[in-house]
Amino acid sequence: xxxxxxxxxxxxxxxxxxxxxxxxxxxxxxxxxxxxxxxxxxxxxxxxxxxxxxxxxxxxxxxxxxxxxxxxxxxxxxxxxxxxxxxxxxxxxxxxxxxxxxxxxxxxxxxxxxxxxxxxxxxxxxxxxxxxxxxxxxxxxxxxxxxxxxxxxxxxxxxxxxxxxxxxxxxxxxxxxxxxxxxxxxxxxxxxxxxxxxxxxxxxxxxxxxxxxxxxxxxxxxxxxx
Amino acid sequence: xxxxxxxxxxxxxxxxxxxxxxxxxxxxxxxxxxxxxxxxxxxxxxxxxxxxxxxxxxxxxxxxxxxxxxxxxxxxxxxxxxxxxxxxxxxxxxxxxxxxxxxxxxxxxxxxxxxxxxxxxxxxxxxxxxxxxxxxxxxxxxxxxxxxxxxxxxxxxxxxxxxxxxxxxxxxxxxxxxxxxxxxxxxxxxxxxxxxxxxxxxxxxxxxxxxxxxxxxxxxxxxxxx
Numbered sequence: 001x002x003x004x005x006x007x008x009x010x011x012x013x014x015x016x017x018x019x020x021x022x023x024x025x026x027x028x029x030x031x032x033x034x035x036x037x038x039x040x041x042x043x044x045x046x047x048x049x050x051x052x053x054x055x056x057x058x059x060x061x062x063x064x065x066x067x068x069x070x071x072x073x074x075x076x077x078x079x080x081x082x083x084x085x086x087x088x089x090x091x092x093x094x095x096x097x098x099x100x101x102x103x104x105x106x107x108x109x110x111x112x113x114x115x116x117x118x119x120x121x122x123x124x125x126x127x128x129x130x131x132x133x134x135x136x137x138x139x140x141x142x143x144x145x146x147x148x149x150x151x152x153x154x155x156x157x158x159x160x161x162x163x164x165x166x167x168x169x170x171x172x173x174x175x176x177x178x179x180x181x182x183x184x185x186x187x188x189x190x191x192x193x194x195x196x197x198x199x200x201x202x203x204x205x206x207x208x209x210x211x212x213x214x215x216x217x218x219x220x221x222x223x224x225x226x
Numbered sequence: 227x228x229x230x231x232x233x234x235x236x237x238x239x240x241x242x243x244x245x246x247x248x249x250x251x252x253x254x255x256x257x258x259x260x261x262x263x264x265x266x267x268x269x270x271x272x273x274x275x276x277x278x279x280x281x282x283x284x285x286x287x288x289x290x291x292x293x294x295x296x297x298x299x300x301x302x303x304x305x306x307x308x309x310x311x312x313x314x315x316x317x318x319x320x321x322x323x324x325x326x327x328x329x330x331x332x333x334x335x336x337x338x339x340x341x342x343x344x345x346x347x348x349x350x351x352x353x354x355x356x357x358x359x360x361x362x363x364x365x366x367x368x369x370x371x372x373x374x375x376x377x378x379x380x381x382x383x384x385x386x387x388x389x390x391x392x393x394x395x396x397x398x399x400x401x402x403x404x405x406x407x408x409x410x411x412x413x414x415x416x417x418x419x420x421x422x423x424x425x426x427x428x429x430x431x432x433x434x435x436x437x438x439x440x441x442x443x444x445x446x447x448x449x450x451x452x
Contacts, residue, residue, distance in 0.1 A: 063289055068334070070341035093379045100337035103377045107333045108294070111326035115296035140376040147369040151329045153319045156360045 003027045004120040004164070005113045007105055010045030012209055013167055015189040016179040017124035020166045022053060023182055029116050030055045033105050035065040035098070037073050045190035052185050061108055071098040073193070084204045088132035096193075096204065102135035106144055106163065113161045114154045126167040126175060128208065141165055172212025180218060187221035198225045229253040230346040230390070231339045233331055236271030238435055239393055241415040242405040243350035246392045248279060249408055255342050256281045259331050261291040261324070263299050271416035278411050287334055297324040299419070310430045314358035322419075322430065328361035332370055332389065339387045340380045352393045352401060354434065367391055398438025406444060413447035424449045 004026035006018040021028050032046040043060070050058045066074045072084075072095040084094030102123070109121045129136035141163055149160045167175055179186060191209045192199035199206050201224035213220040230252035232244040247254050258272040269286070276284045292300045298310075298321040310320030328349070335347045355362035367389055375386045393401055405412060417435045418425035425432050427450035439446040 059293075061290075061293055064287075065337070067285075067287055068337045068341055070337070093382075097379055098337075099340040100333055100378055103333040103336060103373070104330070107326055107329040110329060111291070111294045111296070111324075114325040115294055134379060134382045135377050137376065140373070143369070143373040143376055147329070147366070147373040150363070150366040150369055151361050152326055153323055153360060156319075 001025070001027045002120070003029060003116065003118040004122050005029045005031050005109050005116060005118045006122040007109055007124065008032050008046050008049060009124075010042035010047075010049065010189065011124075011191040011205070012179070012186060012189040013124035013126055013175060013191075014046075015049050015184050015186075016175050016182065017122050017167055018049070018053060018055070019179065019182040019184045021120075021122045021164070026120065026122075028053070028055045029057065029059065029112075029118060031059045031061065031109055031112055033108060034060060034062045035074065035101070037065075041192070041195045042190050045188055048188040049185070052188060059112060061112075063104065063108070065098060065101070065104070068099060071101075072096050073098050084132065085207060088128065091131075093134065094132055094204075097133055100135065102133075102140075103144070106148075110148055110152060110161060114152045118161060119159070120162045120164050122164045122166070124167050125165050127169055127171050130168065136168075138165075138168055141168070171215070172208050173215035176212045176216040176218055180216075189222070196225065198223045200224070201226045227251070227253045228346070229255060229342065229344040230348050231255045231257050231335050231342060231344045232348040233335055233350065234258050234272050234275060235350075236268035236273075236275065236415065237350075237417040237431070238405070238412060238415040239350035239352055239401060239417075240272075241275050241410050241412075242401050242408065243348050243393055244275070244279065244281075245405065245408040245410045247346075247348045247390070252346065252348075254279070254281045255283065255285065255338075255344060257285045257287065257335055257338055259334060260286060260288045261300065261327070263291075267418070267421045268416050271414055274414040275411070278414060285338060287338075289330065289334070291324060291327070291330070294325060298322050299324050310358070311433060314354065317357075319360065320358055320430075323359055326361065328359075328366075329370070332374075336374055336378060336387060340378045343380075344387060345385075346388045346390050348390045348392070350393050351391050352396050352398065354398065356394060362394075364391075364394055367394070397441070398434050399441035402438045402442040402444055406442075415448070422451065424451045426450070427452045
């Protein structure tokens, strides 16, 4: 059975991404990377998703990117409400950008894939991410693959690990529809940038998610403050 | 003044690498990554080297690669004495290989370089490393550079960070000579795989180091058990 390490943040996109890997017949090895981000509630969501999908060993890996800094998500800055969407639309890289985040995440996943003997790594970057964040773009992922093909013992011995980004051409609405089709329990997936009891409904992440459901003609089962 | 993040393990190679960066006029920002390796003594060595060279803020970044496993350097296996050199000579990847280590290290350095505003990252991989470890080879480093050029905000905004590996074509003897020329305090640099008071003199790392000094016609000022 082919095996895949799935980066599972606990958010909606990674939940759908993992469901796709499962539906494609992969034995899914979930990997959650805690990088001392503000929205620690995602970890609980990731754990619940792992239980729901019946995945086995959930690898939770800590790396304190706060020690590196340089982002609204790790620094003690206020997460900009609505700002980053505007920035993305205007072709700028938003304040929620975390320096080299996906490069670090994929590298940890690459190491884990080698040890776990995984054929693939699934990462849930989407079309909107691509316009805002350099390390979400298909050109970047293609280069990452070329580098990874030379980086590990597994790869140079002829068993490269494939980087899969099945959401990279999807909008949030597409992701909602795909997730519904695969019975993804959206009420368990946490995307809000705030760590409150209910999702805030106003941060960039909530705004995007709600717009995705709305555009898909569906209702988000998650509870919101407003 | 141009700035460089220098990966400084505390070993001989990274010490010479940092000295080269300094001699080339870089403002050196030392970065030591502690990955829960067996030879924690290197950290003390790195701190002493930072003081000696007069570098400023020493960033020490923890990442527990033991949680990933798959290497003699992080697992509870005995570090093979003399074995890995033989393996390298026979064209095999030795047990001291750590899955995706340099990919992870360079990625953390890339993030730090972006936050610190550094133009370059120095990494002390040498010619012998290249034959044994895939993630030390020039072809790998070239691909890493191409990926990095698409990975960060800094890079896509036209200020790419250059990966520099000035030792990549050097033998241990070359490194000893270069270090001597740059007044590197070899007695402060710790390369031994064991964490004892004196260097063991028999592990692969000690063997390589001693052979390098011998070939260079010099005496290693470090104290050895045998």
